[in-house]
Amino acid sequence: MEFWLKTQARENNEKIFLDDGSTQLTFGEAYDYTTRLAHTLTQLKRTRLGLYIDNSIESVLLINSCWLAGIETAMINTRLTDREIQSQMASVNVETIITMEQFELAGLTIIPYKTLQSQMSSQQFEFDFSFERIASIMFTSGTTGPQKAVPQTFANHYASALGCKESLGFNAETKWLSVLPIYHISGLSVILRALIGGFTVRLESKFVAERMLQIIQEEQPTHVSLVPQTLKWLMNEGLTQPHSIEKILLGGAKLSSSLIERALQYHLPIYNSFGMTETCSQFLTASSEMLATRHDTVGQTSENVDVKIKNPNHQGHGELLVKGNNVMDGYLYPENSNNAFEDGYFNTGDIAEITEEGYVMVYDRRKDLIISGGENIYPYQIETIAKSHHLIEDAVCVGVKDETWGEVPSLYYVAEVAISDDTLKDYFKENLAKYKIPKFFHRISSLPYTSTGKLQRNQLKN
Template sequence: MPFAVSCSPVTGGPRPGAAPMSEGVREHAARTPHAVALRDSTGAELTFAAVDLAVDRLVSLLRAHAVRPGDRLCWVLHNRVEVLLLALAAQRLGALTVPLSYRASPGEFERMLAVARPRVLVVERTTAKLVPAAATTCPRLDLDDPSTDPASWPVGERTGEPGGTNRLGAGSSLIFTSGTTGSPKAAVRTRGDRALAEAIARGFGIGGGSRFLSAGPLYHSGPLTCALMVLAKGGAVTVLPRFDSHDWLAAAIRDDCDGAFLTPSQLRAIVEVAEQGGKNPASLRNVVVSGEPFPGELKRRAVAAFGPVFLDCYGCTELGPLTVLPAAELLRSPRSCGRPFPGVTVRAFDGDRELGPGERGVLRARTPLSFVAYRGASGDHPAEAAGGWATVGDIGYLDERGYVYVVDRGNDLIISGGVNVYPADVEAVLLEHPVIRQCAVVGVPDERWGEAVCATVVTSTDLTVDQLRTWLIGRLADDKRPRRLVRVAELPVNGTGKVSRRLVRDLLATRPEPRVR
């Protein structure tokens, strides 16, 4: 029978011969075997004892396919509880997980698999046909094929909990960060630091009693890491197959969820439902918002709709969580993403010169969770520069209190008439306009200015570029005011639910519009 059918209560205590354990699923299976660990979208449940047994059986299945420590276990799966079970099995084996987006094209799969070189590729009925047969010669496991039902696999020799517990559930991985265009590269993440991991869990409000709602794609590092962290601490995770604002609210109410991971784009959709009279979960306490800029306008609306339950986190696939702005401070410092976690240092640089408070530059970080290297088609590229600093090119600054402000991604910078324009700065002002619901600002080629500032917006009523530029007088410098305005029904998002400026640029290339000269 398909593996998903096994998502039902299984009781029982730990089996004899268990090795010494560090905090993780195995320990919770011994201490609280009947506690719920996982729920799916139907409400079916797996206890910690059931999860522990299922993971051991997956370990036996993977060993039978020659997966060994240091090997790479790759999957192309939609959100389902088995994704988390596979990640836990990989940890027990000492293997690296390589999640791939099911939204990739056949050519993209070929390029990513050439970089990943997995020992085993795990698919499901809906994704098996997406990956070309020629993309990899490694064995495939189809979770919807009756022959892979782990209930039929005996539990082999048990090993101790993996050394990767210093990552507090996350394990070692290769996560692709630019596999949708050009040459793909994956961040190699093997480092761990238990003190920092515990500080992140505290900052996110994650503990043994957590009831976490996971709806973002589990091939993305944020949702996957948070879900695994909750399980490692003994909390329960509800996995939804995809994000939908109405389904998210319904599941949060049904399972009394107190935490979640959302991108600002996803949160905006949820807030809009709440503002239209949707029923709100009263249980929410710690909702992590990350993955893209979290504008002050949305912070105010979210708190008005749900109360002070949202925290702003700045981080990335390569470096992990770097800063946190607690829920209690969200509206006191709405433009900031908080201060670094203990053990993390963030600074702004201009070249090799470290900048002072208020000075904008490239943000660099020192963190024990930094990725080791980028792995690409041409080999590995080290992650760190001199002094242990690493960066993904984000632009920002720190204030005199040590709070971090992310201005924009470096490759999104617009240079118009010789003036540097950061899209996020313009977007923050545009979102204050009474009829603008969403916006994305990009630069478009312009004969006179080199690049012109273009605003792509979702509005509640008609709006012209002249009307917008007039409204912006006194609110935004003239060289930052958009010279082109495009109204759309919705902004394009990427596979992780974030508004994609690259997709906005692609859209604009097919939409010639009048502009202000």
């Protein structure tokens, strides 16, 4: 089997693959360029590279060039601190990072993309394509442990794309507007669907409601990926009719009933979804018709995915398990963290229910996980940093509701003396990305533990 970009170049050579509003690149042009950049990348003699990228045509070309060179790509969240990036790269033995902007990072070799461009020649290279090879590595983490490195194979991505095609729908005539970060699975998945399905991706570098609405009105995309908050901003800006949009794919945070009702009132074709880094994006999708019936559903699975509830209680609530070719085979790091699999099923850690109609409701997304504006925030990481402060004896982080972001982190800490909020914020800025820094700080005399030593987070949630 040949690489998807090569297939599209052969079958749809003149078809537009990438469009950023000013530049358009065909599948044929993209293939020619990436095979030449792949040859340059082979000179690095690396089988795994870190990618510090943005939402640009160049970033998409770089990813595909790595794949053509037989190089695994470790995706870097550009909002992370230097320390967080260093830790992630070390965990998967990455020594070299290709970047779209110039910076330095101790202990790592940083190569600007423009440097690679200047070294390109007419020589081409293409590695033997294999479904079982790792395509991308992304990082996630639980609330009770360290970061986890998720390997995503080409087979995982392919199964995910097929499932999306069945549950959401796309074809060669699709034009998908994507503003989600490519270093996230939600953003990268759009690129992979285009490679497999042969459609056009309209890339936008960042979300600006006025600009997004203009693109929708003038450029007539058929699909768009958003998080609930960005949909709300678009509707506030004037998105009160679908225009040419056939599907609005939502994810990253729970949908409120008011948002669903407003979108349906405008006849916007919203599709709610649920997925994880470990499942290569969505594996549950709810259509507008489903949402009109049940606001709380994240939908049904595609035929190539199986889900079930582990140890359901009298209400049918239990941990959500999933099995399918879209699911990773196991974490790269830590090596002892693969106990999440049970009889071939991956345990998501989410509490859910499946109705007789096959509708899935997720009640707690990883119980303690904080989802803020589509970003996952892990209390364990914040608590670890807090407890490293010389004045803090103990700490716990919980999510509190926020009208704009869904949830924001709030820190409770035990200390003999009071610490100013500004002092704590400055301390966290040295160790955490800005969006992870607690918005509220509470000094308390002790934290609530059970007799067996288990922390009772729910007692602190308000």
